[in-house]
Amino acid sequence: MTRPAFLSDNEAGTDPRILAALVAANEGLALPYGADDLSAQARALCCEVFEREVFVFPTPTGTAANGLSLAALTPPYGAILCHEAAHILTSEAGAAEFFTSGARLIALPGAEGRFSAETLRAALESIAADGVRQPRPAAISLTQASESGTVYTLAETREIAGIAHGAGLRVHMDGARFANALVHLGCPPAEATWKAGVDILSFGLTKNGGMNTDAIIVFDAGIAAELNHRCKRAGLAQSKMRFASAQILASLAGGLWLDNARRANANAQRLAGALAGCAGATLAQPVEANEIFVCLPEPVLAALAGAGIVLRPWPGPQPGLCRLVTSFADDEALIARFLAVVAPYSSQPVTTPLTS
Amino acid sequence: MTRPAFLSDNEAGTDPRILAALVAANEGLALPYGADDLSAQARALCCEVFEREVFVFPTPTGTAANGLSLAALTPPYGAILCHEAAHILTSEAGAAEFFTSGARLIALPGAEGRFSAETLRAALESIAADGVRQPRPAAISLTQASESGTVYTLAETREIAGIAHGAGLRVHMDGARFANALVHLGCPPAEATWKAGVDILSFGLTKNGGMNTDAIIVFDAGIAAELNHRCKRAGLAQSKMRFASAQILASLAGGLWLDNARRANANAQRLAGALAGCAGATLAQPVEANEIFVCLPEPVLAALAGAGIVLRPWPGPQPGLCRLVTSFADDEALIARFLAVVAPYSSQPVTTPLTS
Amino acid sequence: MTRPAFLSDNEAGTDPRILAALVAANEGLALPYGADDLSAQARALCCEVFEREVFVFPTPTGTAANGLSLAALTPPYGAILCHEAAHILTSEAGAAEFFTSGARLIALPGAEGRFSAETLRAALESIAADGVRQPRPAAISLTQASESGTVYTLAETREIAGIAHGAGLRVHMDGARFANALVHLGCPPAEATWKAGVDILSFGLTKNGGMNTDAIIVFDAGIAAELNHRCKRAGLAQSKMRFASAQILASLAGGLWLDNARRANANAQRLAGALAGCAGATLAQPVEANEIFVCLPEPVLAALAGAGIVLRPWPGPQPGLCRLVTSFADDEALIARFLAVVAPYSSQPVTTPLTS
Amino acid sequence: MTRPAFLSDNEAGTDPRILAALVAANEGLALPYGADDLSAQARALCCEVFEREVFVFPTPTGTAANGLSLAALTPPYGAILCHEAAHILTSEAGAAEFFTSGARLIALPGAEGRFSAETLRAALESIAADGVRQPRPAAISLTQASESGTVYTLAETREIAGIAHGAGLRVHMDGARFANALVHLGCPPAEATWKAGVDILSFGLTKNGGMNTDAIIVFDAGIAAELNHRCKRAGLAQSKMRFASAQILASLAGGLWLDNARRANANAQRLAGALAGCAGATLAQPVEANEIFVCLPEPVLAALAGAGIVLRPWPGPQPGLCRLVTSFADDEALIARFLAVVAPYSSQPVTTPLTS
Known part of the structure; x- marks a missing residue:
């Protein structure tokens, strides 16, 4: 698995x-x-x-x-x-x-x-x-x-x-x-x-x-x-x-400690920014720290899976809800791969902070 | 101190x-x-x-x-x-x-x-x-x-x-x-x-x-x-x-774990053996593991102190009761110094195991 | 009060x-x-x-x-x-x-x-x-x-x-x-x-x-x-x-114990039966034991108050919700007075058991 | 029993x-x-x-x-x-x-x-x-x-x-x-x-x-x-x-409450006074309230038993230790019987308060 x-x-x-x-x-x-x-x-x-x-x-x-x-x-x-x-x-x-x-x-x-x-x-x-x-x-x-x-x-x-x-x-x-x-x-x-x-x-x-x-x-x-x-x-x-x-x-x-947290939060913004631009994707919560709760459409999930990237399903009423947690130790190669997979689905990348 | x-x-x-x-x-x-x-x-x-x-x-x-x-x-x-x-x-x-x-x-x-x-x-x-x-x-x-x-x-x-x-x-x-x-x-x-x-x-x-x-x-x-x-x-x-x-x-x-414990116990035997032979010294408890409870006469305590070795007084009815605990990390130089200080007071070094 | x-x-x-x-x-x-x-x-x-x-x-x-x-x-x-x-x-x-x-x-x-x-x-x-x-x-x-x-x-x-x-x-x-x-x-x-x-x-x-x-x-x-x-x-x-x-x-x-409970339950049925027939009154719960939860219209509450009978308001979303609890020690005179006050508002008294 | x-x-x-x-x-x-x-x-x-x-x-x-x-x-x-x-x-x-x-x-x-x-x-x-x-x-x-x-x-x-x-x-x-x-x-x-x-x-x-x-x-x-x-x-x-x-x-x-306590305490004094005078009896504790702890010699215990009065043995190091507790409800007839049984053994009844 x-x-x-x-x-x-x-x-x-x-x-x-x-x-x-x-x-x-x-x-x-x-x-x-x-x-x-x-x-x-x-x-x-x-x-x-x-x-x-x-x-x-x-x-x-x-x-x-x-x-x-x-x-x-x-x-x-x-x-x-x-x-x-x-x-x-x-x-x-x-x-x-x-x-x-x-x-x-x-x-x-x-x-x-x-x-x-x-x-x-x-x-x-x-x-x-x-x-x-x-x-x-x-x-x-x-x-x-x-x-x-x-x-x-x-x-x-x-x-x-x-x-x-x-x-x-x-x-x-x-x-x-x-x-x-x-x-x-x-x-x-x-x-x-x-x-x-x-x-x-x-x-x-x-x-x-x-x-x-x-x-x-x-x-x-x-x-x-x-x-x-x-x-x-x-x-x-x-x-x-x-x-x-x-x-x-x-x-x-x-x-x-602050450097590490900044890195984790920044990674969350990068991932969430890419995901938020995907047609059919919805951020279930504003992304303000290092967690992303996002509902992703099937094609995006499939494309990620095709690249060996499985996301953690999260319990909740929304279909396709996933949670991603970033950290100080995130693998840059993984992030790059993730962004590359998502990019084609992301008509308009979101660059402003994704917070409330 | x-x-x-x-x-x-x-x-x-x-x-x-x-x-x-x-x-x-x-x-x-x-x-x-x-x-x-x-x-x-x-x-x-x-x-x-x-x-x-x-x-x-x-x-x-x-x-x-x-x-x-x-x-x-x-x-x-x-x-x-x-x-x-x-x-x-x-x-x-x-x-x-x-x-x-x-x-x-x-x-x-x-x-x-x-x-x-x-x-x-x-x-x-x-x-x-x-x-x-x-x-x-x-x-x-x-x-x-x-x-x-x-x-x-x-x-x-x-x-x-x-x-x-x-x-x-x-x-x-x-x-x-x-x-x-x-x-x-x-x-x-x-x-x-x-x-x-x-x-x-x-x-x-x-x-x-x-x-x-x-x-x-x-x-x-x-x-x-x-x-x-x-x-x-x-x-x-x-x-x-x-x-x-x-x-x-x-x-x-x-x-x-057993090697470390053996070393600690052996060190306790070495120290206790030397102390037990001192005139006026009494082991308050048999020494079977890595702890020594011993009542030491004033001259021995003074000689140790003179060599920079202070022992921990232990509460109890016996006058001069001290506790020593040995471990895997004992300093051999300290042990040698300890034994050298005690030796003159120890008429008959005890070499058999000090257990009940 | x-x-x-x-x-x-x-x-x-x-x-x-x-x-x-x-x-x-x-x-x-x-x-x-x-x-x-x-x-x-x-x-x-x-x-x-x-x-x-x-x-x-x-x-x-x-x-x-x-x-x-x-x-x-x-x-x-x-x-x-x-x-x-x-x-x-x-x-x-x-x-x-x-x-x-x-x-x-x-x-x-x-x-x-x-x-x-x-x-x-x-x-x-x-x-x-x-x-x-x-x-x-x-x-x-x-x-x-x-x-x-x-x-x-x-x-x-x-x-x-x-x-x-x-x-x-x-x-x-x-x-x-x-x-x-x-x-x-x-x-x-x-x-x-x-x-x-x-x-x-x-x-x-x-x-x-x-x-x-x-x-x-x-x-x-x-x-x-x-x-x-x-x-x-x-x-x-x-x-x-x-x-x-x-x-x-x-x-x-x-x-x-059973006689007392029967009396309490029967009293609940008598009161609830009368209340349930009042226009604008609603039983909030089926009456199966000795408690009545009922929403009463203002005129009924006023008539009762006029006869010195105040009911206990009960917290809940329904307007006018009251709770009545009957017991083995209920005063028959009070019950009679209660029923008499309510009767004019009760177009069709309910006589069948008020249970689910 | x-x-x-x-x-x-x-x-x-x-x-x-x-x-x-x-x-x-x-x-x-x-x-x-x-x-x-x-x-x-x-x-x-x-x-x-x-x-x-x-x-x-x-x-x-x-x-x-x-x-x-x-x-x-x-x-x-x-x-x-x-x-x-x-x-x-x-x-x-x-x-x-x-x-x-x-x-x-x-x-x-x-x-x-x-x-x-x-x-x-x-x-x-x-x-x-x-x-x-x-x-x-x-x-x-x-x-x-x-x-x-x-x-x-x-x-x-x-x-x-x-x-x-x-x-x-x-x-x-x-x-x-x-x-x-x-x-x-x-x-x-x-x-x-x-x-x-x-x-x-x-x-x-x-x-x-x-x-x-x-x-x-x-x-x-x-x-x-x-x-x-x-x-x-x-x-x-x-x-x-x-x-x-x-x-x-x-x-x-x-x-x-004070009357009842006075009666209980007084009864304790009466009983203890009689017992304390018995040869071979010892009060194990001063009697200051409504409890008596007393060591009684065998003849006294036997005489009491003969009159149908058994005392409660109490755990403790003293042989023959018993506890008696008096109360507001003590039976005067029982007390009289008790005192009568004990009297012959009590050479010199103690009449002063039995307290420390």
């Missing part, structure tokens, strides 16, 4: 510069559990990158980062509001319920993978009206970039976070693809997070060139103190922490 | 051969979540090593391996019996309670870090007599090697496991230092585990040369099916699984 | 015959925690009523009965499928998540408060296709009578339970209004429960004349053994159990 | 005056879930009795009161320090772990069923020194009266609570026999609770004349808001709340 092309940003290995940093980190002995020098450097660099004191908790997966973050914001009798397509709801096997000891995820609808401020406000009012019969809303979770490959604008984030805070909730951002969202927004990390009202960030590194490390970025000392315990209790405090920290350092130093 | 010598087997980096395997594993794309080739090979090699079908769940820490394992054996209303010094009870911040959703750890006393079959039997009878007022005993956990650096004999393991099974409990082995125990026992892994009644093993690799991977080894398909869900739900299913699998493969292939 | 009429079947006090039984039960000393004579009699009578060995766990609320029951069927990493309007999902503040330690409730749509066999089958297939990313379905919960005042037929229950069992799930019935459903079905309790595939029943007594006791009826000895522990651990094992058992005994003895 | 005399204060039925209040409460309809008049009156009376605003949560058992209280004070990653004989640790099947979602109970030693301020201080220091490897201490629980039938003095309570608060912990009092402790102390409820530093009280009523209601008394509005959710979520919010409130009202009104 031919493996689908652009299957996932989990397929790539480790960025060579991050791998080199891991090899370098292997020298000599080091104190365990984050008392080593590299971990101190990683913390300092995160503070610099986010332009304030932050607390950093490396985690082996994004699910762990999400679960711990939500647990720090939500009591067991609480509720978390998120988009109905949020990864924490659809794809993490109940991790949110596990880490929070039984809080409930409440799904909010919304076009293009985002829920609106108005939808949030209405949901909170409806739940409040039902009183003690409902789990108490304690947090919201924004997926940035969203599961549809779209990005909340800064204004949207600020308005949503403002409503949440006004109602006594705190704000989690699931940033498994945070770098991709950030380069789309074109703003500093601080603007996209704590300055916009985000209380805690699941900071994705693995999809963007890391080997096996994401991180929680915490903007509050009290939450950080609590996470110290929760992280250990969840089996997520690594003894040889230097190897997680080395990945964070190498990723952030010199902006490698 | 001088860093203590022989502080912990968490200080070392990655064994160079395992690091090389990680670098090699970085080539090309690979399916995520364990669907890659290296993961298949790692599973196959584990089956070979344990001489039967086993199921393998890589975890980023030993605490995660213990927590998941115990959760698979114990319902939330259950209890787990373990030694009063067991790591799961004393050092994991309540991970057992977290993963099991609130089961209770029941501490059993026992000399040299081990509890006896008789102690287990008496405890089970006492709990059963109290009926529904007690959490229902569902599992035991054996730490092998123990927190005192000692090793349950095969006969002890078999008898204890037999009592557990007879009472409807299942048997977990916390093998953070399983390799060290195994080379002390001098038997195949199968003899030390499932053939002796162990149902699930936390298989330590990180302390023994790995970078950031331990593993759960499951001997039962039903438990494995359950762990598939639990592992994902706990944020422990890594996307780029090939890097965990590469560590397991490199560690097991060619017996690297 | 005028209290709404027919507000809830929780408003009534205790049936006088059950109250008398409580007074009688107060004589002398009795062994605690269910070792008393009345508790033995209650268990025996339940076995007789259900025509087989059953295990009985009195609980102080229906929510406790539901939560414990679901926990006995569902592991923490599991999922429970139920109707989107099920009380366990909409009105119990996350009790299902609490008792199960974090399982997830999955909402199924369905007209008239019931989900269909086909809906269940499709949902199970869809979840199974998504593999380990989803909580593992472990149980379904049928609300009987449903939150819409309707009743699953025996054939529906059997078909749904068959699909659940075929997929490895077990079947819970939330019978907060089980007696009302049963008299509608006109069959013995055994037919409506274990013979139809129900594994565990939340048996509502409080709404039907009890003071403060519902019960879990278990049809399986293994589940019962587990519930012994869970019940104690949840603070639900009452010391002076004789007072719970006395309520169960008095309720079941001589069929008082 | 002869039932032991003075077996438990759970054997008695309901105090006739409380039963009468239940019968009276049955009149008419009432709003459910605590919105009824009796519940408002019960809350008001509790405020009066405790001389400040308090929040009242009726519970069906003391275990439920303890579990909810501890959950309100302790996060899932926390620890609760209590006496090694505390009911929450020894007799509630893991309810503390259940309600807190996995916090740990840490056992403190102490003579006569009480731990000392010094023991608490040392334990907190030891745990703090171990950092993140330990669950974070969040609460202490004082059992008042203790499981040994003794009572913390006001000075002891204040000192212990002061240490707890100083270390950032909060204070729970398990008052299953609070009334018995209070009449021993001879002070107002306020002095024994919030004025001494107690943050939340499990207020026992069932053993002291109630039918099936204890209560949580909360001294803090924030905790109360949280308990509103937790109580509902645990299936402990009763629909026909008036019947719980009626018991609270009848118990507190006119001091019935």
